[in-house]
Amino acid sequence: MSTQINTINGGRMAPKFTYDGNGDRCRIGLIFMASSIVMEAEMWAMAPKGVSIHTTRIKLPKVTVEGIQAMMDAPELEQAARLLASAPIDVLCFGGTSASFLHGTAYDQALIAKLKQWAPGIEVNTASTASLAGLKAVGAESVILATPYVDEVHNRAIRFLEENGHPVVASRNLKIDTDQALAEVPLQKTFDMICEMDTPEANAVFISCTNFLTAGLIDAVEKELGKPVVSAVQSSFWHSLRLGGVADDCPGYGALFQHGLPEVRE
Known part of the structure; x- marks a missing residue:
């Protein structure tokens, strides 16, 4: 009777590695406000194994129309998108809801177009589009x-x-x-x-x-x-997962995760 032993080169036993959070299934790049803390934490809480979140921050002066507009007009938005796009991410998510719906649907769609230009070849969404x-x-x-x-x-x-x-x-x-x-x-x-x-x-x-x-x-x-x-965070994460090809349910975080992306009519 022989016993099969898993070995690697040199005859050593194959090691069992601990999960390290590596996004080998999907890497989500997040543009988030510098003074904010919630979205990253909630996305990590919801994340299935093999999904990781990588953030670049932009400054929000105040949560008013004027403050949000100042953030969106600043050159840091383009810089943030280009910085994230230099990493091997699968999806770029703009994590500002009010900032993307500020001037209505056309404004949100124009923002998506700019992000795609700054991050070519990467799936892109915004919190408003995902919502x-x-x-x-x-x-x-x-x-x-x-x-x-x-x-x-x-x-x-x-x-x-x-x-x-x-x-x-x-x-x-x-x-x-x-x-x-x-x-x-x-x-x-x-x-x-x-x-x-x-x-x-x-x-x-x-x-x-x-x-x-x-x-x-x-x-x-x-x-x-x-x-x-x-919610804005939950739907942004769900939408990013689906864009990145991850179909997992995330139990405890809403019925939304039981759904795939809806069909989009052109």
Whole structure:
């Protein structure tokens, strides 16, 4: 009776290596705000084995229309995209929701075109594009909207959703204008805000902002309300996975991960 032993050159036993987070299945390049912390952490929390996230940062002066516009007009945006594109990434994600819906759908599409020019040969998305794809994937029509934004930015979120076929039947915003303060809102406060808005007129929930804690409450809200929840971070990650050829479910982070990319009509 012989026993088969796995060996490598030199007769040594083949080692068993510990998982190290290497993105051998999909590497996602993220352009994120310098003062923000939520999106990276939530993406890593949701990430299946073999998926990695690599970030380049840009400065956001303030979470107002003027501050967001200043960030988008700065040369650092192009520099960030080109820096990420110099790495062997599979997908480039622009991780700013309000920054990509600021002036409506055409503005978001123009941003995608610029990112593709700066990062040729790499799949590209934005948080706003991914959010719309996520809403479509779960069959969302009328929605409940929760944001931490000031009124002017919140109202632009409503306009963006409605011009893309998602009437906002209930909404609340926290009127926060500093980026670090966005990340300090506790999950319980956001959970309560969403549940208090629930209405049978809405068949889905959308939570905007990529520096707003949401991943940890998605499953709880879906169970409480019995309707799908799409958040900017969750949908950006889901969309990036699908663009990168990863079809995994990510249990605990919403029904969205049970879906593939919806068909896009030209």
